[in-house]
Amino acid sequence: MSEFDLIRKHLTGIGARRDDVVVDLGDDCxxxxxxxxxxxxxxxxxxxxxxxxxPDCDAESLGWKxxxxxxxxxxxxxxxxxxxxLALTLPAADEAWLAAFCRGFAELAAAQDVRLVGGDLTRGPLTISVQVHGFVPAGHxxxxAGARPGDLVCVSGALGDAGLALRHLQRGEPLDDYLRRRLERPVPRVELGELLRGLASAAxxxxxxxxxDLGHILAASGCAAWVELDRLPLADQVAGVVAGQAAGGADWGLPLASGDDYELCFTLPPEHAAELSVLAAAARCPITRIGEVVPGSGLRLLTSDGHPWAGTVAGYDHFHG
Amino acid sequence: MSEFDLIRKHLTGIGARRDDVVVDLGDDCxxxxxxxxxxxxxxxxxxxxxxxxxPDCDAESLGWKxxxxxxxxxxxxxxxxxxxxLALTLPAADEAWLAAFCRGFAELAAAQDVRLVGGDLTRGPLTISVQVHGFVPAGHxxxxAGARPGDLVCVSGALGDAGLALRHLQRGEPLDDYLRRRLERPVPRVELGELLRGLASAAxxxxxxxxxDLGHILAASGCAAWVELDRLPLADQVAGVVAGQAAGGADWGLPLASGDDYELCFTLPPEHAAELSVLAAAARCPITRIGEVVPGSGLRLLTSDGHPWAGTVAGYDHFHG
Incomplete structure (x- = not known):
């Protein structure tokens, strides 16, 4: 099969039908x-x-992710x-792999009312570029940028699950369904994001x-923040790992820096504090208040007694991680 | 330098300033x-x-291309x-390479009034994905699809230059400036494309x-076409190669199938035939009528005496080329 045939067979018709698609996948644009x-x-x-x-990651999950x-x-x-x-670079024209990848991609696309309108297929080392397009009411x-001193710092869901899952996989350890799903099939917080318009000051x-990532908000907003470690929302599995390291001081690396969480972190003006529980219910996901924006610059991590945490973590960096 | 620093330093502010960019490169979207x-x-x-x-291609030219x-x-x-x-995957954080790449990209972006509004930088085998966005009047x-029997088949510029340039490079032969420019700095036919709206039946x-590529037009339009080989617009260098193979029958591979021309091929209803020279002048590029759309399916290549050409060529295919 040629590149064109593969595109036609596997990439055409993925996701929701949408009236706003005038020319679908398969033309120059x-x-x-x-x-x-x-x-x-x-x-x-x-x-x-x-x-x-x-590299041996399940193709269907990879399509979703x-x-x-x-x-x-x-x-x-x-x-x-x-x-x-979707711009997909594949080492070989492996149709079974491609079909599985597209199944995973299509499943999430259909669930989120997304249409795949463009596809490029090239030969080379396995690399996947996806561009997404969405709408926001003008000006909203x-x-x-936008966080202000006094705003609450909040996060959705739980932190560190994907990092723990990856650690298990790398060590050849078994993985429970929850952790596997959190690593391989993260559910983007689309509903929460839409609800936050007009409420959150930054996200x-x-x-x-x-x-x-919170560091990016603070840098863009010209503010500092404190976050209390004991408020971080953790699944039991992650909490166990954090606590298990207590001999040498708790290891907060997973929830603070392992990445791949795909939760939202946002700042909320204090007058909206009372709306947090309604927001969580409407968005159907947990929301946790973990800290507060303050004047200054940088992020301060506090222990439960309010003292600065003595440990350090580094954010993941593709070039130096 | 981290991934974020590299993006901030090299990818920010590339191309034209545009009023229609509400949030520029550097936020989540x-x-x-x-x-x-x-x-x-x-x-x-x-x-x-x-x-x-x-792999040793000049970074600045690669940015342009x-x-x-x-x-x-x-x-x-x-x-x-x-x-x-731009989604750029680089083997290492080579700042000199990145700066040169961005210079070439920025030069063409500025010339075409394009703003780079999104950038992702990852580590891995050198791979470059670019998405472009433009406007067309609604419905135009x-x-x-759209070619009809009787339409003229036309191409802009000259064919086979980039293919010949690549052949020289692969053989370690010297390259003249014209061929190098045609391979490394192709000029997209943007003005011609805009002028063709409302004139061309397919492009x-x-x-x-x-x-x-003409095959794609014919398949999408449900038509056939003939193209006369001697009408193909060729630079002297390419014409020399084509003629030089005359012993075993002319080698039309370069203009027919070497790819990377970035010229436009379009079909024009015969009532617009008289406008071709005006069109070429307005678009500031040569336009050549090379054949005609006819009923049926497939592309027939004809020699100057109107007989079917006996040779064969294959279009480039990333998975089987």
Missing amino acids: AVLRVPHGRELAVSIDTLVAGVHFL SLAVGLSDLAATGAEPAWAT ALRR IDLSDGLVA | AVLRVPHGRELAVSIDTLVAGVHFL SLAVGLSDLAATGAEPAWAT ALRR IDLSDGLVA
Whole structure:
């Protein structure tokens, strides 16, 4: 099968049917309609074998995750997902692999009302670039900048699950269903992102770990924050690992810096504090208040007695990690 | 330097300033405004080291070409370029290489009024994915489908230059400036594409070679065509190679199938035939009528005496080329 045949067979018709797709996948360009009064939010991300996922990773899960990573960026912007494009570089024309990858991608696309409108297939080392496109009401995109002293620092879901799952896989240890799902099938917090428009003062998605990503909010907003470690929302499995290291001081690396969480971190003006539980119910995900924005710069990690935490962690860095 | 620092230093502020960029590169998503009455045209393409370019290729030229490839798709759709996103996978954080790549990208971006609004930098085998975004008046995008029997088949510029340049490089032979520019700094036919809206019945850009790409127009349009080989527009260098093979029958591989031309191939209803010279002057590029659309299916290549050409060529295929 040629490149064109593979595209036609596997990449065509993926995801939801949408009236705003004028020219679908298969022409030189897709042609698309952005609704009047909406702005277009776009984000492109690449996953590389051996860097972002294990080379023997299940293809179907990888298809799901490739789209989830982008949708998580749309969520952090408060955007409603609409379209995706996929540039897939494969070592060989492995149809079974491609079919499985597309199944996973299509499953999440259909669930989030996303259409795959563009696809490029090339030969080379396994690399996946996905661009997502969504809509926000004009002037209402959530940004990293905007946090103000006094705002609450909040996160959705739980932190460190994917990092722990990866650690188990790398050590050849068994993986329970919860951790596997959190690593391989993250569910982007799209509903929460849309609900946060007009409420949150700043938002980001947690792809590189809380320390790095909250750091981006603080740098963009020109503020500092404190976060209390004991408030971090942890699944039992992660809490066990954190506590298990108590001899040498608790190991907070997983929830603070292991990355791949795809939860949202956001800052909320204190007048909206009372709405947190309603927000969590409406978005159908846990939301935890973990700290507060203060004047200054940088992130201070506090122990439960309010003292500065003595440990250190580093955010994941693709070039130096 | 971390991934974030590299993005901030090298990818920020590339290309034209544009009023329609609400949130520029550096947040979770870029946020963009599509003008009322316009549709959005998008295309994503990947270039892989060793497949689409030689691994020792000049970084600045590669930056230019990475964007040119996408703009050529916009041209084939008749779209006016607006924004680009870049997902760059690099083996190492080589700042000199990155700076040169960005210079080449920025030069073409500025020339075409394009803003780089999104960037992702990852570690891995050298792979470049670029998505381009442009505008077309609603309902007026050029497509591959639409050719009708009786339409003229036309191409812009000259064919086979990039293929010949690559052949010279692969053989370690010297390269003249014209051929080098045609391989490394193709100029996408954006002006021509915009002028073709409302005139051409179908269009495609020549990235995989005339036989493959015109084949896509014919398949999408449900038509056949004949093309007369002696009408193909050839630079002297390519014409020399074609003629030089005369002993075993002329070698038409370069203009028919070597790819990387980034010219436009389009079909024109015969009532617009008289406008071809005006069109060429307005678009500031040669346009040559090379054949005609006829009923049926497939492409027939004819010699100057009107007989079927006895040779064969294959379009470039990334998985089997």
